Amino acid sequence: MASHSADGSSSWLLSLSKLALATWSTTAVFVVLLPSLLAISIATTIVYRRYFHPLSGIPGPFFASFTSLWLVLHDRTLKRHVLDMALHKKYGPIVRVSYDNVMLSSVAASKVIYSPNGDYNKSDYYMALGPDQQTEERMSLLSETNMPRFRMIKRVTGPVLTLAAVKKYERLCDPVLERYVEKMTQEQGNALDLLKWMHIVSTELLESMVFSDSDDIISSGDDAGDTQLTHEDMAAKNWIVCAERSEHGKPEVFQETFSRRIKERTTSLEYQKTSDFFTDVIKLHDTRPDFRTSWIPLMAYLVLNAGFDTMGSTLTALIIQVARNPRVKEKIQQELLAAKQAGKLTSPIPTYDECAALPYLTATAVESMRLHASIGFVLERVVPDGGVTFEGRFLPAGTKVGCNPRVIHRDKGIYGADADVFNPDRYLNASAEQKREMEAVSLRWGGGIRKCPGDKMAMVAMAKFMTVFFGEFDVELLEEPELKKLGLDGQEEEISFATTKWKGAWMKLTKLS
Numbered sequence: 001m002a003s004h005s006a007d008g009s010s011s012w013l014l015s016l017s018k019l020a021l022a023t024w025s026t027t028a029v030f031v032v033l034l035p036s037l038l039a040i041s042i043a044t045t046i047v048y049r050r051y052f053h054p055l056s057g058i059p060g061p062f063f064a065s066f067t068s069l070w071l072v073l074h075d076r077t078l079k080r081h082v083l084d085m086a087l088h089k090k091y092g093p094i095v096r097v098s099y100d101n102v103m104l105s106s107v108a109a110s111k112v113i114y115s116p117n118g119d120y121n122k123s124d125y126y127m128a129l130g131p132d133q134q135t136e137e138r139m140s141l142l143s144e145t146n147m148p149r150f151r152m153i154k155r156v157t158g159p160v161l162t163l164a165a166v167k168k169y170e171r172l173c174d175p176v177l178e179r180y181v182e183k184m185t186q187e188q189g190n191a192l193d194l195l196k197w198m199h200i201v202s203t204e205l206l207e208s209m210v211f212s213d214s215d216d217i218i219s220s221g222d223d224a225g226d227t228q229l230t231h232e233d234m235a236a237k238n239w240i241v242c243a244e245r246s247e248h249g250k251p252e253v254f255q256e257t258f259s260r261r262i263k264e265r266t267t268s269l270e271y272q273k274t275s276d277f278f279t280d281v282i283k284l285h286d287t288r289p290d291f292r293t294s295w296i297p298l299m300a301y302l303v304l305n306a307g308f309d310t311m312g313s314t315l316t317a318l319i320i321q322v323a324r325n326p327r328v329k330e331k332i333q334q335e336l337l338a339a340k341q342a343g344k345l346t347s348p349i350p351t352y353d354e355c356a357a358l359p360y361l362t363a364t365a366v367e368s369m370r371l372h373a374s375i376g377f378v379l380e381r382v383v384p385d386g387g388v389t390f391e392g393r394f395l396p397a398g399t400k401v402g403c404n405p406r407v408i409h410r411d412k413g414i415y416g417a418d419a420d421v422f423n424p425d426r427y428l429n430a431s432a433e434q435k436r437e438m439e440a441v442s443l444r445w446g447g448g449i450r451k452c453p454g455d456k457m458a459m460v461a462m463a464k465f466m467t468v469f470f471g472e473f474d475v476e477l478l479e480e481p482e483l484k485k486l487g488l489d490g491q492e493e494e495i496s497f498a499t500t501k502w503k504g505a506w507m508k509l510t511k512l513s
């Protein structure tokens, strides 16, 4: 029995030991129990995902089978367009790239996933491209995953993006193109950063179609580093909480210009007399009660955010391909000269219909978008109720699934044995059925109900630009030694995140007589 001393030391000792016990148990909970539980739960999750998950039999990298971190880290290498091709080569037509995510190189699967009548919704990957909070007021065509709401937005906004609608704005491209020719004529012989110039001209063309006018960046050639920003300031955000979420840098100058113009247009009735995309959006709002006022500026931002980067990188790749293939360049120049001499091209800026009637130039653009689709990541969708079987593997509802356009566009069964080669003639020499099949498989504008709604606007602007560019100038790419002499960065490479771009390519132009 414990003896109690007069100074109460034994009760003091008792309290101390109680405190020690309590401290020890708290410490034990934090130092031993919680980490052990955490370790057990992580280990159980890993073992389950790796060996017992419905996707566990699907080949793929080891780490990818139990964590989406593998995918995030590979996204961050900015080489997804190359990596996905290598993964299919190594693991076959179906690859598990995360515990709940598979990608396919099969054309048959691609036709199902991106069927116009299908019910494959976009995955949460796209949350990164939309507003932080999706509300009634803040619609986003790009990232909306509530399908009834998406269909409503698409139906309501559709009329301003049809070919007939955007052809009305094509004349607004003409002053931009005239300024571009003037500037490039002055810059003859100089080393020009291809990606930067294509981004500048794409932004001005889109800006003009939306607002009737554009801030003249062409004359100064100074985009205040915005082009650089779009491919440098890409950082995965919230990647521990939600590994797929990310945000890419917003070009500030272009963004500010759009914000200023939107403000001008929404505060002055004077402007509404102009005939351009913005006016048509306002008219749409006036006639459709379900078109909310807050959607007016959002439609303008949509053109900038979804269009400037994709169009700039598409044109960059196209010019690089043509400059590297002298036979293709020569054929384009011959086609343009013949059309000019036959009076089939309005001077100084041809109409869209005249440009679209040039078969070789059109085939060149389609071929470049095949090999260098500006979206070089997997267009991720979610398997609907009931699941699906692709390549003999059952994928339960909720599985993230998709194809990388870069992979599908190199399918030898569709595009022939030379599918890896840049050859615009493949479309001109193909039978009607082959052409139909190549078109049906193409993901250059995405596919199904989520296909790019801005394709007509981009096509009109790009067709006019290409006709003017190749009709007026001979283009060459500067080689590494020439760049070194000029002290320029010649490390040309394609990098991929939201869009795939070719940076570090420099061109030299000579005016054609």
Ligand code: HEM
Residues within 6 Å of the ligand: 141, 142, 143, 302, 303, 304, 306, 307, 308, 310, 311, 312, 314, 374, 375, 379, 380, 443, 444, 445, 446, 447, 449, 450, 451, 452, 453, 454, 455, 457, 458
């Ligand atoms: C050369 C230029 C362009 C290219 C190559 C391009 C390509 C694409 C592709 C491949 C997709 C599908 C992405 C996916 O499924 O993940 C897409 C979607 C989209 N594009 Fe474009 N685009 C271009 C220009 C534009 C323009 C000018 C606009 C605006 C008017 C635009 C608006 C959109 C929107 C809103 C979506 C999302 C559609 C949806 O989720 O339903 N694009 N684009």
